[in-house]
Amino acid sequence: MKRIALFPGTFDPFTVGHHSLVKRGLELVDEIVIAIGINDSKQSYFPVEKRLDAIRSLYRNEARVRVEAYDSLTVDFALQTGARFILRGIRTVNDFEYEKNIADVNRQLNGIETFILFTEPEHTHISSSIVRELLRYGKDISAFIPQTEEQPLNKS
Amino acid sequence: MKRIALFPGTFDPFTVGHHSLVKRGLELVDEIVIAIGINDSKQSYFPVEKRLDAIRSLYRNEARVRVEAYDSLTVDFALQTGARFILRGIRTVNDFEYEKNIADVNRQLNGIETFILFTEPEHTHISSSIVRELLRYGKDISAFIPQTEEQPLNKS
Amino acid sequence: MKRIALFPGTFDPFTVGHHSLVKRGLELVDEIVIAIGINDSKQSYFPVEKRLDAIRSLYRNEARVRVEAYDSLTVDFALQTGARFILRGIRTVNDFEYEKNIADVNRQLNGIETFILFTEPEHTHISSSIVRELLRYGKDISAFIPQTEEQPLNKS
Amino acid sequence: MKRIALFPGTFDPFTVGHHSLVKRGLELVDEIVIAIGINDSKQSYFPVEKRLDAIRSLYRNEARVRVEAYDSLTVDFALQTGARFILRGIRTVNDFEYEKNIADVNRQLNGIETFILFTEPEHTHISSSIVRELLRYGKDISAFIPQTEEQPLNKS
């Protein structure tokens, strides 16, 4: 039976940190569904369609990655996609506590298990919110965003 | 290719918290090697043979679990057993920082990836050191130790 | 002299975690005033009257619990109700730092002392905000909310 | 029924931080038993008799404080003294996690409840281990140690 993991987030935008987590997660599971959560009450920087396009383009040569948007509860969307797992990265102690509570609730709700990969040291200071802040001031963000031109991901 | 994860620790003794992590980890990987690290400079409570026996007995009906002792570097032992992953549980913020540093070093040394499962809420206060403390004062520890009499683990 | 503790919060809604803290706090003090803070600038999920009714109903057989709403500074409301103490629960490291700062300010302002009970392990992942999130998606939240039908609380 | 709290520790030595916790704890409970834990495997700086004498002398005019030494499990000693509560102070995030785990185990073992007071801001950097370090280098530690000459404690 295929092991599918949901990788949920806002991805506004998708950073090199997110990209690293997906690549490393593909070693552990058979398929990853990158799931862009739509939150009507929160203004986003990039429209959801643009985020979908950018991430799909990044993984266009990786058959084991699907990219979807959703506006339901994360665990419900996980089940709908066939995912029995949720993948999350943790950068800081603050992330850790937040993720642990959510993961405990999700497990209690319908048995979905969350597994964690540590963000790599060189990416721990990078977050979508910092990238948006740099964009607002017209800064070059290419060091923080994965480049679509890169080689196809390794098949493990 | 089989996904094998090493679950290293001292397991002095193996607690219900460890047991829960192994059961949940088996959902995610094909095989788990429980690896008892031998540290000559640290006095243990239970001899390593007793720990090996107890854990092997617990998983005697679970073909996907192996139990070994080792006195080499953890990443070297992982490779030796065929494991490309290390599984660890995290209970607290303090655990988190310790595990992140070790995982970052292990990845840099030879590419072994560590994935984390959160300890379940009802087990976060249980540790081997607390169990040993209770044993020293002759307390009943059966609530903290998995019972060998239990049903065979589910095959996922 | 009676020892009275204020238990302030938004309680939007009151969870099993809050209920456990009140029951355990009643062992330590003679009376607890559950105080619903009204914050005009923050939209609540349940109207304050509904929260007052639900909590009062829960403690209708417990003479040592009063339930009030307030829109003044918490330490001022404490003095007004005769409380010399504030009771708070702590679930996480993040809670801890927030509560410590508030408690230090309150002590400096007028000598009100804050005491802390740890949230029980099985409740640490439960918060009002997670319950509201589940409600928004039409989920069953009965496992997170105390049931009014329960037995009268023990008199200690 | 009298509310008695055990205040356990090594108190090697008893600092101004400990003294502040006892004084503030006496507002909340009727009696405090300061309990010096004897740990044979750990070398102490001051002999236990000297610690007993110093703390007893400090509270000689405070009838609501008892000072005892013990070498059993803390929760067992609590019951033996009639204490249904354990009082602990928390200075840091690291303390918090340690205390939470111990408190959760103690509650599970025999229902003893732990309540926490925050160490006051001006004492958060003071610990017995730092005082011992200063003593080793012949430093004046009078600012860190409560003075026996002080006024009798307030009766609350």
Add this chain to the structure above:
Amino acid sequence: MKRIALFPGTFDPFTVGHHSLVKRGLELVDEIVIAIGINDSKQSYFPVEKRLDAIRSLYRNEARVRVEAYDSLTVDFALQTGARFILRGIRTVNDFEYEKNIADVNRQLNGIETFILFTEPEHTHISSSIVRELLRYGKDISAFIPQTEEQPLNKS
């Protein structure tokens, strides 16, 4: 070459904690630029002009302190003022993680180095947001705000 440090913040209002950091920072660098960040999307309590006046008045006898407002990216404003350093205070673990990420990004962007002073123990619970909360309820905040009448700062 003069060592200049930028001390950026919202300072809404400037507290005794901020004042202590500036005084201590002047021991380490030759000049400090207190930089009030203007954030159009966030409503401030005091208008920026009032904050500029109050802080300038406080340091009117200290030639090594400049006070400016800015609405650009902090590292860009630092370069514009000639500052090669950013000074920040840290009060809590939560502050620490936030500041570390920002500092790592700033260093990567254009080599600006951030150095940290610990907030003194007696100020760790004081923040601008707590002062604003007290102001909203008409409380006396003089203990939290530096007094302009004070002596000129020491020249180091």
Add this chain to the structure above:
Amino acid sequence: MKRIALFPGTFDPFTVGHHSLVKRGLELVDEIVIAIGINDSKQSYFPVEKRLDAIRSLYRNEARVRVEAYDSLTVDFALQTGARFILRGIRTVNDFEYEKNIADVNRQLNGIETFILFTEPEHTHISSSIVRELLRYGKDISAFIPQTEEQPLNKS
């Protein structure tokens, strides 16, 4: 007046993380005294003479760095060398709390101020204790140790 900072530690061994802190600290102060603390009760891996030699060799072309060993209290040794500051790096939340307490005590003892630089992201997982662990198992540690062959440090 020259600004001198003490950089105290065990440096058993001196890592690339320590080296980065010294280089960055030299931007902020005029001189750094690397101070190897001798602790008779703790067994070291490298003898103190070997550590002195290795670090002195590393900075042989940097006139602004001195390397010394000491067995007195750190603040006393700081004054003896003319240092009014202590420089420390912080990698983790756990480091942060430890360093804050020590810094608060040092400031109270004789006014020595501690300033902090954040360990760079690519070094946060590197510590002397991890390097010693690798050495015990005969691993190549050259990636973790600064190379003496490197270029003279920049004079700022």
